[in-house]
Amino acid sequence: MSTRVLLWRQFRFERRLFWRNPSAAFFNFMLPLIFLFLIASVFGHKTKDLNTLVPGISGMAVMTTTFTALAFNITFLREQGILKRMRGTPMPPVAYFGGLLLNAVTNAVVQVSLVVVVGHVIYGLHWPRDWLELALFTLVGVVAFGSLGIALSHAIPNFDAAPAYVNAVFLPMIFISGTFYSTSSLPGALDAAARALPLKHVIDGFRAAIVTGSGLGHHLGALAALAAWAVGGVALAVRFFRWE
Amino acid sequence: MLEPAITVHGLRKSYDGVEAVKGISFEVARGEVFGLLGPNGAGKTTTVEILEGYRQRTAGEIAVLGIDPETRDLELRRHVGIVLQSTGFYTRATVRESVEHMAVAYPNPRDPAETIELVGLRGKEDQRVGRLSGGQQRRLDLALALVGDPSVIFLDEPTTGFDPAARRTAWGVVRALKDLGKTVLLTTHYLDEAQSLADRVAIIKDGLIVAQGPPSELSPGRARYRVAYDENGRRVELETDEPTELLHRLTGEALARGERLQNLSVSRPTLEDVYLELTAEAAEQ
Numbered sequence A: 001m002s003t004r005v006l007l008w009r010q011f012r013f014e015r016r017l018f019w020r021n022p023s024a025a026f027f028n029f030m031l032p033l034i035f036l037f038l039i040a041s042v043f044g045h046k047t048k049d050l051n052t053l054v055p056g057i058s059g060m061a062v063m064t065t066t067f068t069a070l071a072f073n074i075t076f077l078r079e080q081g082i083l084k085r086m087r088g089t090p091m092p093p094v095a096y097f098g099g100l101l102l103n104a105v106t107n108a109v110v111q112v113s114l115v116v117v118v119g120h121v122i123y124g125l126h127w128p129r130d131w132l133e134l135a136l137f138t139l140v141g142v143v144a145f146g147s148l149g150i151a152l153s154h155a156i157p158n159f160d161a162a163p164a165y166v167n168a169v170f171l172p173m174i175f176i177s178g179t180f181y182s183t184s185s186l187p188g189a190l191d192a193a194a195r196a197l198p199l200k201h202v203i204d205g206f207r208a209a210i211v212t213g214s215g216l217g218h219h220l221g222a223l224a225a226l227a228a229w230a231v232g233g234v235a236l237a238v239r240f241f242r243w244e
Numbered sequence B: 001m002l003e004p005a006i007t008v009h010g011l012r013k014s015y016d017g018v019e020a021v022k023g024i025s026f027e028v029a030r031g032e033v034f035g036l037l038g039p040n041g042a043g044k045t046t047t048v049e050i051l052e053g054y055r056q057r058t059a060g061e062i063a064v065l066g067i068d069p070e071t072r073d074l075e076l077r078r079h080v081g082i083v084l085q086s087t088g089f090y091t092r093a094t095v096r097e098s099v100e101h102m103a104v105a106y107p108n109p110r111d112p113a114e115t116i117e118l119v120g121l122r123g124k125e126d127q128r129v130g131r132l133s134g135g136q137q138r139r140l141d142l143a144l145a146l147v148g149d150p151s152v153i154f155l156d157e158p159t160t161g162f163d164p165a166a167r168r169t170a171w172g173v174v175r176a177l178k179d180l181g182k183t184v185l186l187t188t189h190y191l192d193e194a195q196s197l198a199d200r201v202a203i204i205k206d207g208l209i210v211a212q213g214p215p216s217e218l219s220p221g222r223a224r225y226r227v228a229y230d231e232n233g234r235r236v237e238l239e240t241d242e243p244t245e246l247l248h249r250l251t252g253e254a255l256a257r258g259e260r261l262q263n264l265s266v267s268r269p270t271l272e273d274v275y276l277e278l279t280a281e282a283a284e285q
Protein backbone atom coordinates (compact mmCIF):
# COMPACT_ATOMS: atom_id res chain seq x y z
CA MET A 1 0.00 0.00 0.00
CA SER A 2 1.15 3.51 -0.69
CA THR A 3 2.63 5.67 2.04
CA ARG A 4 -0.38 7.96 1.83
CA VAL A 5 -2.83 5.13 2.44
CA LEU A 6 -0.72 3.80 5.32
CA LEU A 7 -0.60 7.27 6.89
CA TRP A 8 -4.36 7.44 6.68
CA ARG A 9 -4.75 3.97 8.21
CA GLN A 10 -2.46 4.94 11.07
CA PHE A 11 -4.48 8.10 11.62
CA ARG A 12 -7.78 6.14 11.69
CA PHE A 13 -6.24 3.68 14.13
CA GLU A 14 -5.06 6.48 16.44
CA ARG A 15 -8.49 8.15 16.30
CA ARG A 16 -10.26 4.97 17.24
CA LEU A 17 -7.95 4.40 20.19
CA PHE A 18 -8.26 8.04 21.24
CA TRP A 19 -11.99 7.59 21.71
CA ARG A 20 -11.42 4.34 23.60
CA ASN A 21 -10.24 6.49 26.48
CA PRO A 22 -13.42 8.57 26.82
CA SER A 23 -12.62 10.40 30.04
CA ALA A 24 -9.24 11.50 28.71
CA ALA A 25 -10.88 12.57 25.45
CA PHE A 26 -13.51 14.54 27.39
CA PHE A 27 -11.00 16.47 29.49
CA ASN A 28 -8.82 16.98 26.47
CA PHE A 29 -11.62 18.91 24.80
CA MET A 30 -13.04 20.52 27.94
CA LEU A 31 -9.81 21.90 29.35
CA PRO A 32 -9.55 25.01 27.14
CA LEU A 33 -13.26 25.70 27.64
CA ILE A 34 -12.89 25.42 31.40
CA PHE A 35 -10.06 27.95 31.22
CA LEU A 36 -12.20 30.20 29.07
CA PHE A 37 -15.20 30.06 31.43
CA LEU A 38 -13.14 30.57 34.58
CA ILE A 39 -10.99 33.42 33.38
CA ALA A 40 -13.87 35.15 31.61
CA SER A 41 -15.73 35.07 34.93
CA VAL A 42 -12.74 36.48 36.78
CA PHE A 43 -12.47 39.34 34.28
CA GLY A 44 -16.23 39.95 34.36
CA HIS A 45 -16.98 39.07 30.73
CA LYS A 46 -15.71 42.35 29.31
CA THR A 47 -15.42 42.21 25.52
CA LYS A 48 -12.01 43.83 25.65
CA ASP A 49 -10.66 41.01 27.80
CA LEU A 50 -12.44 38.33 25.79
CA ASN A 51 -10.76 39.72 22.67
CA THR A 52 -7.49 38.75 24.31
CA LEU A 53 -8.72 35.55 25.91
CA VAL A 54 -10.32 33.76 22.95
CA PRO A 55 -7.27 33.99 20.66
CA GLY A 56 -4.99 33.32 23.64
CA ILE A 57 -6.75 30.14 24.67
CA SER A 58 -7.01 29.02 21.06
CA GLY A 59 -3.23 29.38 20.82
CA MET A 60 -2.76 27.48 24.05
CA ALA A 61 -5.03 24.72 22.68
CA VAL A 62 -2.79 24.38 19.64
CA MET A 63 0.18 23.96 21.95
CA THR A 64 -1.41 21.40 24.32
CA THR A 65 -2.86 19.21 21.57
CA THR A 66 0.34 19.05 19.57
CA PHE A 67 3.43 19.96 21.60
CA THR A 68 2.34 18.55 24.95
CA ALA A 69 0.39 15.59 23.59
CA LEU A 70 3.13 14.43 21.22
CA ALA A 71 5.94 14.88 23.76
CA PHE A 72 4.00 12.62 26.13
CA ASN A 73 2.85 10.23 23.42
CA ILE A 74 6.21 9.64 21.76
CA THR A 75 7.93 9.21 25.13
CA PHE A 76 5.32 6.62 26.10
CA LEU A 77 5.52 4.77 22.78
CA ARG A 78 9.28 4.65 23.04
CA GLU A 79 9.29 3.46 26.65
CA GLN A 80 6.73 0.76 25.84
CA GLY A 81 8.81 -0.49 22.92
CA ILE A 82 6.02 0.23 20.45
CA LEU A 83 8.28 2.46 18.37
CA LYS A 84 10.77 -0.37 18.24
CA ARG A 85 8.11 -2.80 17.10
CA MET A 86 6.98 -0.45 14.33
CA ARG A 87 10.58 0.04 13.25
CA GLY A 88 10.85 -3.67 12.55
CA THR A 89 7.95 -3.59 10.10
CA PRO A 90 7.79 -2.18 6.57
CA MET A 91 5.61 0.69 7.85
CA PRO A 92 7.36 3.82 6.49
CA PRO A 93 8.28 6.18 9.36
CA VAL A 94 6.73 9.04 7.43
CA ALA A 95 3.39 7.23 7.39
CA TYR A 96 3.57 6.22 11.04
CA PHE A 97 4.54 9.62 12.45
CA GLY A 98 2.36 11.37 9.90
CA GLY A 99 -0.58 9.42 11.32
CA LEU A 100 0.34 10.43 14.86
CA LEU A 101 0.76 14.06 13.83
CA LEU A 102 -2.54 14.13 11.96
CA ASN A 103 -4.24 12.76 15.05
CA ALA A 104 -2.82 15.64 17.09
CA VAL A 105 -3.77 18.15 14.40
CA THR A 106 -7.35 16.90 14.47
CA ASN A 107 -7.52 17.59 18.19
CA ALA A 108 -6.05 21.04 17.64
CA VAL A 109 -8.62 21.89 14.98
CA VAL A 110 -11.49 20.64 17.15
CA GLN A 111 -10.30 22.64 20.16
CA VAL A 112 -9.72 25.88 18.28
CA SER A 113 -13.17 25.50 16.72
CA LEU A 114 -14.77 24.87 20.12
CA VAL A 115 -13.18 27.95 21.62
CA VAL A 116 -14.15 30.15 18.66
CA VAL A 117 -17.73 28.86 18.66
CA VAL A 118 -18.11 29.34 22.41
CA GLY A 119 -16.62 32.84 22.09
CA HIS A 120 -19.28 33.72 19.56
CA VAL A 121 -22.30 31.89 20.95
CA ILE A 122 -21.82 32.48 24.66
CA TYR A 123 -19.75 35.64 24.84
CA GLY A 124 -21.14 37.36 21.77
CA LEU A 125 -17.82 37.91 19.99
CA HIS A 126 -17.92 38.46 16.27
CA TRP A 127 -17.33 35.43 14.05
CA PRO A 128 -13.69 35.34 12.91
CA ARG A 129 -13.01 38.09 10.37
CA ASP A 130 -10.53 36.09 8.34
CA TRP A 131 -11.04 32.32 8.21
CA LEU A 132 -8.16 31.79 5.84
CA GLU A 133 -5.73 33.52 8.17
CA LEU A 134 -7.08 31.45 11.08
CA ALA A 135 -6.52 28.24 9.11
CA LEU A 136 -3.06 29.33 8.00
CA PHE A 137 -1.84 30.13 11.52
CA THR A 138 -3.35 26.91 12.82
CA LEU A 139 -1.52 24.94 10.13
CA VAL A 140 1.89 26.51 10.68
CA GLY A 141 1.33 26.43 14.44
CA VAL A 142 0.61 22.70 14.57
CA VAL A 143 3.61 21.85 12.41
CA ALA A 144 5.90 23.99 14.59
CA PHE A 145 4.53 22.77 17.92
CA GLY A 146 4.03 19.17 16.78
CA SER A 147 7.60 18.79 15.59
CA LEU A 148 8.94 20.59 18.68
CA GLY A 149 6.96 18.16 20.85
CA ILE A 150 8.52 15.20 19.05
CA ALA A 151 11.93 16.84 19.33
CA LEU A 152 11.48 17.43 23.07
CA SER A 153 10.52 13.79 23.61
CA HIS A 154 14.03 12.80 22.51
CA ALA A 155 15.41 14.64 25.51
CA ILE A 156 12.93 13.12 27.97
CA PRO A 157 14.57 10.10 29.61
CA ASN A 158 11.39 8.25 30.61
CA PHE A 159 7.65 8.68 30.86
CA ASP A 160 7.67 9.57 34.56
CA ALA A 161 9.88 12.55 33.77
CA ALA A 162 7.68 13.76 30.92
CA PRO A 163 5.43 16.17 32.90
CA ALA A 164 8.44 17.95 34.40
CA TYR A 165 10.08 18.47 31.02
CA VAL A 166 6.91 19.51 29.26
CA ASN A 167 5.78 21.93 31.96
CA ALA A 168 9.20 23.51 32.16
CA VAL A 169 8.64 24.65 28.59
CA PHE A 170 4.88 25.02 28.54
CA LEU A 171 4.14 27.08 31.65
CA PRO A 172 6.65 29.91 31.16
CA MET A 173 5.63 30.21 27.52
CA ILE A 174 1.95 30.42 28.48
CA PHE A 175 2.60 33.21 30.96
CA ILE A 176 4.69 35.48 28.75
CA SER A 177 2.84 34.99 25.46
CA GLY A 178 -0.39 36.81 26.23
CA THR A 179 -2.59 33.77 26.66
CA PHE A 180 -4.81 35.01 29.49
CA TYR A 181 -4.09 38.70 29.56
CA SER A 182 -2.62 41.34 27.32
CA THR A 183 1.17 41.45 27.47
CA SER A 184 1.58 44.78 25.74
CA SER A 185 3.39 46.21 28.78
CA LEU A 186 5.75 43.30 29.45
CA PRO A 187 9.31 44.11 30.68
CA GLY A 188 11.71 44.30 27.76
CA ALA A 189 13.59 41.08 28.37
CA LEU A 190 10.42 39.02 28.77
CA ASP A 191 8.90 40.64 25.72
CA ALA A 192 11.97 39.77 23.71
CA ALA A 193 11.78 36.17 24.97
CA ALA A 194 8.09 35.96 24.04
CA ARG A 195 8.85 37.25 20.56
CA ALA A 196 11.62 34.73 20.13
CA LEU A 197 9.32 31.84 21.04
CA PRO A 198 6.54 30.53 18.81
CA LEU A 199 3.38 30.77 20.96
CA LYS A 200 3.08 34.56 20.89
CA HIS A 201 3.11 34.52 17.10
CA VAL A 202 0.31 31.98 16.94
CA ILE A 203 -1.76 34.07 19.34
CA ASP A 204 -1.02 37.32 17.46
CA GLY A 205 -2.07 35.67 14.23
CA PHE A 206 -5.22 34.30 15.84
CA ARG A 207 -6.11 37.71 17.29
CA ALA A 208 -5.78 39.29 13.88
CA ALA A 209 -7.85 36.57 12.28
CA ILE A 210 -10.55 36.35 14.94
CA VAL A 211 -10.82 39.88 16.37
CA THR A 212 -9.23 42.71 14.44
CA GLY A 213 -9.24 41.42 10.86
CA SER A 214 -6.18 43.56 10.24
CA GLY A 215 -5.18 41.37 7.33
CA LEU A 216 -2.47 38.81 6.76
CA GLY A 217 -0.21 41.48 5.29
CA HIS A 218 0.34 42.94 8.77
CA HIS A 219 1.34 39.58 10.24
CA LEU A 220 3.83 38.23 7.77
CA GLY A 221 6.53 38.67 10.39
CA ALA A 222 4.67 36.42 12.83
CA LEU A 223 4.08 33.89 10.08
CA ALA A 224 7.76 33.93 9.10
CA ALA A 225 8.83 33.43 12.73
CA LEU A 226 6.47 30.48 13.05
CA ALA A 227 7.60 28.99 9.78
CA ALA A 228 11.19 29.22 11.00
CA TRP A 229 10.23 27.35 14.18
CA ALA A 230 8.44 24.75 12.07
CA VAL A 231 11.52 24.17 9.92
CA GLY A 232 13.77 24.06 12.98
CA GLY A 233 11.35 21.77 14.81
CA VAL A 234 11.19 19.28 11.99
CA ALA A 235 14.97 19.32 11.66
CA LEU A 236 15.43 18.69 15.39
CA ALA A 237 12.74 15.99 15.47
CA VAL A 238 14.35 14.10 12.61
CA ARG A 239 17.98 14.68 13.54
CA PHE A 240 17.81 13.48 17.15
CA PHE A 241 15.19 10.82 16.78
CA ARG A 242 15.55 7.85 19.15
CA TRP A 243 13.54 4.70 18.55
CA GLU A 244 14.59 3.06 21.83
CA MET B 1 22.16 -23.29 -5.14
CA LEU B 2 20.37 -20.65 -3.13
CA GLU B 3 22.45 -18.50 -0.87
CA PRO B 4 21.82 -19.06 2.85
CA ALA B 5 18.97 -17.10 4.40
CA ILE B 6 21.29 -15.76 7.09
CA THR B 7 25.06 -15.49 7.10
CA VAL B 8 27.11 -14.26 10.01
CA HIS B 9 30.86 -14.04 9.69
CA GLY B 10 33.20 -12.84 12.41
CA LEU B 11 30.48 -10.78 14.07
CA ARG B 12 31.63 -8.54 16.91
CA LYS B 13 29.77 -6.04 19.03
CA SER B 14 31.11 -3.80 21.78
CA TYR B 15 29.06 -1.69 24.17
CA ASP B 16 31.12 1.20 25.48
CA GLY B 17 34.32 -0.71 24.94
CA VAL B 18 33.02 -3.94 26.51
CA GLU B 19 32.83 -6.71 23.97
CA ALA B 20 29.51 -8.59 24.24
CA VAL B 21 29.91 -10.58 21.02
CA LYS B 22 33.48 -11.58 20.27
CA GLY B 23 33.56 -12.88 16.73
CA ILE B 24 30.92 -15.46 15.93
CA SER B 25 30.11 -17.12 12.62
CA PHE B 26 27.22 -19.25 11.48
CA GLU B 27 24.91 -19.72 8.55
CA VAL B 28 21.26 -20.58 8.43
CA ALA B 29 20.07 -22.27 5.25
CA ARG B 30 16.73 -21.41 3.69
CA GLY B 31 14.00 -23.44 5.32
CA GLU B 32 16.14 -24.26 8.33
CA VAL B 33 15.24 -23.79 11.99
CA PHE B 34 18.32 -22.61 13.86
CA GLY B 35 18.51 -22.29 17.63
CA LEU B 36 20.75 -19.97 19.65
CA LEU B 37 21.32 -21.20 23.19
CA GLY B 38 23.31 -19.73 26.01
CA PRO B 39 23.14 -18.36 29.52
CA ASN B 40 21.84 -14.89 30.43
CA GLY B 41 24.05 -12.21 28.98
CA ALA B 42 25.73 -14.56 26.49
CA GLY B 43 24.99 -12.27 23.57
CA LYS B 44 21.97 -13.90 21.96
CA THR B 45 19.73 -10.83 21.86
CA THR B 46 22.64 -8.69 20.73
CA THR B 47 23.27 -11.04 17.80
CA VAL B 48 19.61 -11.31 16.85
CA GLU B 49 18.97 -7.58 17.06
CA ILE B 50 21.96 -6.88 14.84
CA LEU B 51 20.48 -9.26 12.29
CA GLU B 52 17.11 -7.54 12.64
CA GLY B 53 18.72 -4.18 11.86
CA TYR B 54 18.15 -2.63 15.30
CA ARG B 55 21.77 -2.45 16.40
CA GLN B 56 24.98 -1.69 14.58
CA ARG B 57 27.79 -4.20 14.64
CA THR B 58 31.33 -3.30 15.55
CA ALA B 59 32.84 -5.68 13.00
CA GLY B 60 32.01 -8.65 10.81
CA GLU B 61 30.01 -9.52 7.73
CA ILE B 62 26.31 -10.27 7.98
CA ALA B 63 23.50 -10.75 5.48
CA VAL B 64 19.84 -11.63 5.70
CA LEU B 65 18.36 -12.76 2.39
CA GLY B 66 21.52 -11.40 0.82
CA ILE B 67 21.00 -7.89 2.23
CA ASP B 68 22.96 -6.15 4.98
CA PRO B 69 20.27 -5.41 7.60
CA GLU B 70 22.13 -2.30 8.74
CA THR B 71 21.06 -0.60 5.52
CA ARG B 72 17.46 -0.69 6.90
CA ASP B 73 16.27 -1.82 3.49
CA LEU B 74 12.48 -1.60 3.19
CA GLU B 75 12.29 -4.62 0.91
CA LEU B 76 14.12 -6.70 3.52
CA ARG B 77 11.67 -5.69 6.25
CA ARG B 78 8.82 -6.88 4.08
CA HIS B 79 10.22 -10.40 4.25
CA VAL B 80 11.29 -10.53 7.87
CA GLY B 81 9.11 -11.21 10.91
CA ILE B 82 10.34 -10.25 14.37
CA VAL B 83 9.38 -11.33 17.87
CA LEU B 84 11.47 -9.20 20.22
CA GLN B 85 12.45 -10.35 23.69
CA SER B 86 10.11 -7.70 25.08
CA THR B 87 7.92 -5.06 23.46
CA GLY B 88 4.72 -3.24 24.23
CA PHE B 89 1.37 -3.11 22.48
CA TYR B 90 -1.38 -0.67 21.76
CA THR B 91 -3.25 -1.88 24.82
CA ARG B 92 -6.58 -0.24 23.98
CA ALA B 93 -6.80 -1.99 20.62
CA THR B 94 -8.39 -5.42 20.35
CA VAL B 95 -6.51 -8.49 19.20
CA ARG B 96 -8.15 -8.37 15.80
CA GLU B 97 -7.52 -4.66 15.32
CA SER B 98 -3.86 -5.09 16.24
CA VAL B 99 -3.31 -7.90 13.77
CA GLU B 100 -5.28 -6.23 10.99
CA HIS B 101 -3.46 -2.96 11.56
CA MET B 102 -0.11 -4.69 11.24
CA ALA B 103 -1.18 -6.61 8.14
CA VAL B 104 -1.76 -3.52 6.01
CA ALA B 105 1.92 -2.59 6.08
CA TYR B 106 2.88 -5.76 4.16
CA PRO B 107 2.51 -6.39 0.45
CA ASN B 108 1.14 -9.95 0.75
CA PRO B 109 -0.13 -10.48 4.28
CA ARG B 110 -1.66 -13.63 5.69
CA ASP B 111 -5.32 -13.60 6.54
CA PRO B 112 -5.49 -11.92 10.00
CA ALA B 113 -8.24 -14.23 11.29
CA GLU B 114 -6.28 -17.28 10.24
CA THR B 115 -3.11 -15.87 11.86
CA ILE B 116 -4.97 -15.33 15.13
CA GLU B 117 -6.20 -18.89 14.98
CA LEU B 118 -2.71 -20.16 14.17
CA VAL B 119 -1.25 -18.79 17.41
CA GLY B 120 -4.16 -20.07 19.45
CA LEU B 121 -5.94 -16.80 20.21
CA ARG B 122 -9.23 -17.79 18.68
CA GLY B 123 -12.09 -16.55 20.81
CA LYS B 124 -9.99 -13.58 22.01
CA GLU B 125 -10.36 -11.54 18.82
CA ASP B 126 -12.44 -8.81 20.43
CA GLN B 127 -10.54 -8.66 23.70
CA ARG B 128 -8.51 -5.54 24.45
CA VAL B 129 -4.82 -6.33 24.28
CA GLY B 130 -4.29 -4.75 27.71
CA ARG B 131 -6.56 -7.38 29.23
CA LEU B 132 -4.74 -10.37 27.79
CA SER B 133 -2.59 -12.47 30.09
CA GLY B 134 1.18 -12.31 29.70
CA GLY B 135 1.29 -15.56 27.76
CA GLN B 136 -1.58 -14.48 25.54
CA GLN B 137 0.24 -11.23 24.76
CA ARG B 138 3.26 -13.30 23.80
CA ARG B 139 1.06 -15.23 21.37
CA LEU B 140 -0.11 -11.93 19.94
CA ASP B 141 3.56 -11.00 19.51
CA LEU B 142 3.91 -14.11 17.40
CA ALA B 143 0.79 -13.28 15.38
CA LEU B 144 2.07 -9.76 14.69
CA ALA B 145 5.38 -11.19 13.47
CA LEU B 146 3.69 -13.73 11.20
CA VAL B 147 0.85 -11.73 9.69
CA GLY B 148 3.13 -10.25 7.04
CA ASP B 149 3.89 -13.80 5.84
CA PRO B 150 7.66 -13.30 6.19
CA SER B 151 10.15 -15.79 4.83
CA VAL B 152 12.68 -15.25 7.63
CA ILE B 153 11.45 -15.16 11.21
CA PHE B 154 13.44 -14.08 14.27
CA LEU B 155 12.10 -15.31 17.59
CA ASP B 156 13.88 -14.05 20.71
CA GLU B 157 12.69 -16.31 23.53
CA PRO B 158 9.26 -16.69 21.96
CA THR B 159 7.87 -19.09 24.54
CA THR B 160 9.11 -17.51 27.76
CA GLY B 161 6.09 -17.25 30.05
CA PHE B 162 4.06 -19.84 28.17
CA ASP B 163 2.22 -22.59 29.98
CA PRO B 164 3.09 -26.11 28.79
CA ALA B 165 0.08 -26.29 26.47
CA ALA B 166 0.88 -22.91 24.94
CA ARG B 167 4.47 -24.00 24.43
CA ARG B 168 3.25 -27.03 22.48
CA THR B 169 1.05 -24.73 20.40
CA ALA B 170 4.02 -22.50 19.66
CA TRP B 171 6.14 -25.50 18.74
CA GLY B 172 3.38 -26.53 16.36
CA VAL B 173 3.51 -23.05 14.82
CA VAL B 174 7.27 -23.23 14.32
CA ARG B 175 6.96 -26.68 12.72
CA ALA B 176 4.20 -25.38 10.48
CA LEU B 177 6.48 -22.50 9.46
CA LYS B 178 9.20 -24.97 8.65
CA ASP B 179 6.80 -27.03 6.55
CA LEU B 180 6.03 -23.85 4.63
CA GLY B 181 9.74 -23.50 3.89
CA LYS B 182 10.31 -20.54 6.21
CA THR B 183 13.64 -19.87 7.86
CA VAL B 184 13.52 -19.48 11.64
CA LEU B 185 16.22 -18.17 13.96
CA LEU B 186 15.16 -18.63 17.58
CA THR B 187 16.77 -18.13 20.93
CA THR B 188 15.59 -20.06 23.92
CA HIS B 189 16.52 -21.13 27.41
CA TYR B 190 14.50 -24.32 27.06
CA LEU B 191 16.76 -27.05 25.83
CA ASP B 192 13.92 -29.43 25.09
CA GLU B 193 12.53 -26.71 22.86
CA ALA B 194 15.78 -26.41 20.95
CA GLN B 195 16.12 -30.17 20.78
CA SER B 196 12.69 -30.73 19.35
CA LEU B 197 12.48 -27.71 17.01
CA ALA B 198 15.91 -26.80 15.77
CA ASP B 199 17.66 -28.49 12.87
CA ARG B 200 20.86 -27.05 14.22
CA VAL B 201 21.84 -25.12 17.31
CA ALA B 202 24.73 -22.94 18.38
CA ILE B 203 25.61 -22.63 22.03
CA ILE B 204 26.93 -19.17 22.90
CA LYS B 205 28.85 -18.40 26.03
CA ASP B 206 30.38 -15.00 26.82
CA GLY B 207 30.02 -13.86 23.23
CA LEU B 208 31.62 -16.91 21.63
CA ILE B 209 30.14 -20.00 20.04
CA VAL B 210 31.29 -23.00 22.07
CA ALA B 211 29.46 -25.67 20.07
CA GLN B 212 27.46 -25.81 16.88
CA GLY B 213 25.58 -28.55 15.07
CA PRO B 214 22.43 -30.67 15.03
CA PRO B 215 21.21 -31.11 18.62
CA SER B 216 21.61 -34.89 18.51
CA GLU B 217 25.13 -34.73 17.16
CA LEU B 218 26.63 -32.12 19.42
CA SER B 219 29.82 -33.62 20.77
CA PRO B 220 28.96 -34.96 24.18
CA GLY B 221 32.48 -34.29 25.42
CA ARG B 222 32.52 -35.52 28.98
CA ALA B 223 28.73 -35.85 29.08
CA ARG B 224 28.03 -39.56 29.36
CA TYR B 225 25.39 -42.17 29.27
CA ARG B 226 23.67 -42.52 32.58
CA VAL B 227 22.75 -45.90 34.02
CA ALA B 228 20.53 -45.99 37.09
CA TYR B 229 18.81 -48.62 39.24
CA ASP B 230 17.49 -49.16 42.76
CA GLU B 231 19.47 -51.09 45.32
CA ASN B 232 18.19 -51.64 48.88
CA GLY B 233 15.74 -48.78 48.39
CA ARG B 234 18.44 -46.38 47.22
CA ARG B 235 18.91 -45.03 43.72
CA VAL B 236 22.30 -45.75 42.25
CA GLU B 237 23.45 -43.64 39.30
CA LEU B 238 26.50 -44.38 37.20
CA GLU B 239 27.96 -42.53 34.22
CA THR B 240 29.81 -44.16 31.38
CA ASP B 241 31.01 -43.72 27.82
CA GLU B 242 30.47 -47.42 27.23
CA PRO B 243 27.00 -48.43 28.42
CA THR B 244 27.17 -51.91 26.86
CA GLU B 245 30.14 -52.94 28.92
CA LEU B 246 28.81 -51.45 32.13
CA LEU B 247 25.42 -53.05 31.70
CA HIS B 248 27.00 -56.41 30.99
CA ARG B 249 28.97 -56.20 34.20
CA LEU B 250 26.08 -54.94 36.33
CA THR B 251 23.54 -57.46 35.07
CA GLY B 252 26.13 -60.27 35.32
CA GLU B 253 26.83 -59.45 38.95
CA ALA B 254 23.16 -59.17 39.76
CA LEU B 255 22.37 -62.52 38.15
CA ALA B 256 25.26 -64.11 40.00
CA ARG B 257 23.77 -62.88 43.27
CA GLY B 258 20.37 -64.09 42.15
CA GLU B 259 18.95 -60.57 42.26
CA ARG B 260 17.21 -58.21 39.87
CA LEU B 261 18.19 -54.66 39.05
CA GLN B 262 15.06 -52.74 40.04
CA ASN B 263 13.91 -49.85 37.86
CA LEU B 264 16.89 -50.08 35.60
CA SER B 265 17.22 -47.22 33.16
CA VAL B 266 19.79 -46.12 30.60
CA SER B 267 19.67 -42.56 29.28
CA ARG B 268 21.61 -40.94 26.49
CA PRO B 269 23.24 -37.60 27.12
CA THR B 270 20.65 -34.94 26.40
CA LEU B 271 21.26 -31.55 24.89
CA GLU B 272 20.87 -30.30 28.42
CA ASP B 273 23.83 -32.35 29.62
CA VAL B 274 25.95 -31.09 26.75
CA TYR B 275 24.80 -27.54 27.35
CA LEU B 276 25.51 -27.60 31.07
CA GLU B 277 28.89 -29.11 30.52
CA LEU B 278 29.93 -26.67 27.81
CA THR B 279 28.69 -23.56 29.54
CA ALA B 280 30.15 -24.60 32.89
CA GLU B 281 33.51 -25.38 31.30
CA ALA B 282 33.64 -21.99 29.64
CA ALA B 283 32.78 -20.32 32.93
CA GLU B 284 35.67 -22.02 34.70
CA GLN B 285 38.25 -20.61 32.34
Ligand SMILES: Nc1ncnc2c1ncn2[C@@H]1O[C@H](COP(=O)(O)OP(=O)(O)OP(=O)(O)O)[C@@H](O)[C@H]1O
Pocket: B015, B016, B020, B038, B039, B040, B041, B042, B043, B044, B045, B046, B047, B085
Ligand atom coordinates in the same frame (compact mmCIF):
# COMPACT_ATOMS: atom_id res chain seq x y z
N1 LIG C 1 22.30 -1.66 25.05
C1 LIG C 1 23.29 -2.21 25.78
N2 LIG C 1 24.22 -1.41 26.35
C2 LIG C 1 25.23 -1.94 27.07
N3 LIG C 1 25.40 -3.26 27.28
C3 LIG C 1 24.51 -4.10 26.74
C4 LIG C 1 23.40 -3.61 25.96
N4 LIG C 1 22.67 -4.68 25.55
C5 LIG C 1 23.29 -5.76 26.04
N5 LIG C 1 24.40 -5.43 26.76
C6 LIG C 1 25.31 -6.36 27.41
O1 LIG C 1 25.74 -7.31 26.46
C7 LIG C 1 25.76 -8.61 26.99
C8 LIG C 1 24.89 -9.54 26.15
O2 LIG C 1 23.54 -9.16 26.29
P1 LIG C 1 22.37 -9.86 25.48
O3 LIG C 1 21.13 -9.15 25.77
O4 LIG C 1 22.78 -10.02 24.08
O5 LIG C 1 22.34 -11.30 26.19
P2 LIG C 1 21.33 -12.53 25.97
O6 LIG C 1 22.17 -13.69 25.57
O7 LIG C 1 20.23 -12.17 25.09
O8 LIG C 1 20.82 -12.77 27.46
P3 LIG C 1 19.38 -13.22 28.02
O9 LIG C 1 19.35 -14.70 27.95
O10 LIG C 1 19.41 -12.76 29.45
O11 LIG C 1 18.33 -12.55 27.21
C9 LIG C 1 25.30 -8.50 28.43
O12 LIG C 1 26.42 -8.49 29.25
C10 LIG C 1 24.59 -7.16 28.48
O13 LIG C 1 24.75 -6.56 29.73
Ligand SMILES: [Mg+2]
Pocket: B044, B045, B046, B085, B156
Ligand atom coordinates in the same frame (compact mmCIF):
# COMPACT_ATOMS: atom_id res chain seq x y z
MG1 LIG D 1 18.20 -11.99 25.33
